[in-house]
Amino acid sequence: MVISFFFDNEQIFGQKAEEFVLQWVTIVGGFALVLGVFSIVRVNARAVAMKSRDWPFKLMTVVSVFAMAVPAMLPVSKSSNGGKVLFSIIPESWGSLFGTGPNSIYDWLFNYLDSPMMETMFAMLAFFIASAAYRAFRARSADATLLLLTALLVMLWRVPMGEAFLRLFGDSVPDYINTFIMNGFNVAVQRGIIIGAALGAASMSLRIMLGIERTYMGKG
Amino acid sequence: MNRRPLLATIRILAATIFFSGFPILSAWGQTDDGSVFRLDRLPVLIFALVFSAAVLLYTRWAKQGKPLFIRKIAGIDAVEEAVGRATEMGKPVLFIPGIADVEDIETIAGLSILGRVAKIVAQYDTPLSVPVRYPMILAAGQEVVEQAYMEVGRRDAYDKDMVKYVAGEQFAFTATVNGWMMRERPAANIYMGAFFAESLLLAETGNAAGSIQIAGTARPEQLPFFIAACDYTLMGEELYAASSYLSHEPLMLGGLKGQDFVKIIIIVAIILGAVLATLGAGEWYHNIFDVG
Numbered sequence: 069m070v071i072s073f074f075f076d077n078e079q080i081f082g083q084k085a086e087e088f089v090l091q092w093v094t095i096v097g098g099f100a101l102v103l104g105v106f107s108i109v110r111v112n113a114r115a116v117a118m119k120s121r122d123w124p125f126k127l128m129t130v131v132s133v134f135a136m137a138v139p140a141m142l143p144v145s146k147s148s149n150g151g152k153v154l155f156s157i158i159p160e161s162w163g164s165l166f167g168t169g170p171n172s173i174y175d176w177l178f179n180y181l182d183s184p185m186m187e188t189m190f191a192m193l194a195f196f197i198a199s200a201a202y203r204a205f206r207a208r209s210a211d212a213t214l215l216l217l218t219a220l221l222v223m224l225w226r227v228p229m230g231e232a233f234l235r236l237f238g239d240s241v242p243d244y245i246n247t248f249i250m251n252g253f254n255v256a257v258q259r260g261i262i263i264g265a266a267l268g269a270a271s272m273s274l275r276i277m278l279g280i281e282r283t284y285m286g287k288g
Numbered sequence: 289m290n291r292r293p294l295l296a297t298i299r300i301l302a303a304t305i306f307f308s309g310f311p312i313l314s315a316w317g318q319t320d321d322g323s324v325f326r327l328d329r330l331p332v333l334i335f336a337l338v339f340s341a342a343v344l345l346y347t348r349w350a351k352q353g354k355p356l357f358i359r360k361i362a363g364i365d366a367v368e369e370a371v372g373r374a375t376e377m378g379k380p381v382l383f384i385p386g387i388a389d390v391e392d393i394e395t396i397a398g399l400s401i402l403g404r405v406a407k408i409v410a411q412y413d414t415p416l417s418v419p420v421r422y423p424m425i426l427a428a429g430q431e432v433v434e435q436a437y438m439e440v441g442r443r444d445a446y447d448k449d450m451v452k453y454v455a456g457e458q459f460a461f462t463a464t465v466n467g468w469m470m471r472e473r474p475a476a477n478i479y480m481g482a483f484f485a486e487s488l489l490l491a492e493t494g495n496a497a498g499s500i501q502i503a504g505t506a507r508p509e510q511l512p513f514f515i516a517a518c519d520y521t522l523m524g525e526e527l528y529a530a531s532s533y534l535s536h537e538p539l540m541l542g543g544l545k546g547q548d549f550v551k552i553i554i555i556v557a558i559i560l561g562a563v564l565a566t567l568g569a570g571e572w573y574h575n576i577f578d579v580g
Contacts, residue, residue, distance in 0.1 A: 073326075073329065073332075074325060074326050074329055074332075074333055075324055075325055075326060076324055076325075076326060104423075185459070185460075186457065186458070186459045186460075189459035189462055189463055189489070190459060190485060192489065193485060193488060193489060196488045196489055196492040196493075197488060197513075199492060200488055200491075200492055200513065200516040200517050201516065203516060203517075204512075204515070204516035258508045261506075261508045261511070261523055261524040262508060262524070263551075263554060264523075264524040264525035264551070265506035265508075265524035265525050265527075265528070267339070267525060267547050267550060267551060267554075268506065268524060268525030268526075268527065268528030268529060268547065269393045269394075269506065269528060270336075270339060271339075271343055271528065271543045271544070271546065271547045272393060272396070272397060272528045272531075272543075273393060274339075274340055274343050274344075274543070275343075275532075275540070275543050276396065278344075280347065280539055280540065280543065281400060281531065281532075281540065281543075283399070283400035283403040283404065283432065283531055283535070284396045284399040284400045284403070284428065284432065285428070285431065285432070
């Protein structure tokens with residue numbers, strides 16, 4: 069990857085090296101998927117059969133795997149692969165339930181179960197931000213007070229009503245906040261952290277390549 | 289007069305000229321349509337070579353026994369204190385090596401720190417829990433923790449389930465870990481690696497559970513959340529330095545000094561750029577850093 073960054077890959081390989089590697093990743097990924105499904109079913113089915121701790125959850129895992137995967141793989145019409153056999157058993161109008169298209173079982177499970185659960189967790193972030201902000205912005209010291217005032221200005225600038233309020237003190241006040249706080253102090257600090265982190269990552273990569281750093285393999 | 293810094297600079301510059309000479313020579317006779325080497329990326333190569341030379345030179349000096357000063361990092365020093373607290377309370381230590389896969393360098397840094405933390409945990413005989421999001425991290429994490437227990441002679445205390453696969457979905461992982469935190473109330477939570485939207489969800493829950501919390505990430509957008517909710521936060525490069533710092537091995541610390549040398553070069557380059565831009569004569573200087 070390092071070498072391919074400095075050379076014209078199309079001249080050497082006839083195609084982009086990344087695309088070439090990605091094709092292999094897709095092939096290996098396909099085999100890994102089969103292995104993964106086999107593994108998850110074997111581990112969880114054994115736990116269910118032995119009624120070990122939390123077995124109802126393990127049963128739910130196995131049921132969920134098949135509930136999502138099987139309808140998505142079934143043919144959607146008679147012209148699809150295996151469609152003639154399936155639709156000689158069940159009405160063809162049921163075809164819309166299969167596959168991954170709109171109103172399919174897969175789509176329904178994704179939109180009305182998986183997605184809302186993830187969104188609920190993500191939405192909780194608003195409450196966590198409120199409690200963290202309350203602790204961080206308490207004016208206990210000069211530094212914390214400065215942070216509080218800066219945050220107050222930025223928050224006002226970010227919402228239309230706050231921006232209108234800031235304009236009462238002068239039309240350029242919101243622009244000053246953008247120029248000095250966001251594009252000035254904020255960007256300068258962020259770039260400092262990013263440059264430091266990039267050097268740290270490069271140094272660590274070098275240590276790994278040279279075998280100095282081997283802790284991540286359980287050695288050293 | 290101490291001539292070592294001068295000698296070091298000369299050696300680094302010599303190495304740079306030597307190595308960067310090859311691509312320059314190879315590109316010399318090539319036509320525009322037949323060029324194999326990306327000349328527009330030459331500054332990156334030169335920088336990479338200077339950086340590598342600096343890290344290697346300092347590592348060599350460290351190997352030869354030259355004393356190196358490394359500033360104290362409070363967050364890393366607090367790791368031992370946190371494990372000690374967990375031992376006194378008889379509660380577990382939670383370690384999350386980020387939620388990215390093993391190809392992310394932050395995750396590798398997290399796993400390296402896990403190795404050091406696991407050694408301390410094994411010495412104190414404190415329970416450890418490491419939930420992970422990817423199967424590759426599961427295998428790597430188990431290997432790292434097992435090795436740490438073996439190195440301190442506590443192989444018998446190692447349990448494979450200390451490192452456990454939780455869920456591949458970001459928020460399913462978060463919900464499981466948060467639930468575990470509220471039930472088990474770990475004494476110490478250590479978050480080291482790549483974190484995204486779940487950073488504050490985890491850190492705030494840990495805070496509510498009353499745990500001492502140490503976090504480290506190189507992502508600037510997640511740092512404010514960790515700073516607000518954790519007791520100690522390792523910022524950016526400190527995450528990558530943590531493993532070397534905890535090891536106390538001169539060989540590992542040499543890399544950190546090499547990094548500092550390059551940082552000085554970057555600071556000088558930034559100041560020079562700012563002066564040239566202010567004088568309105570920075571066009572040529574800007575073009576050097578304009579990499580395609």
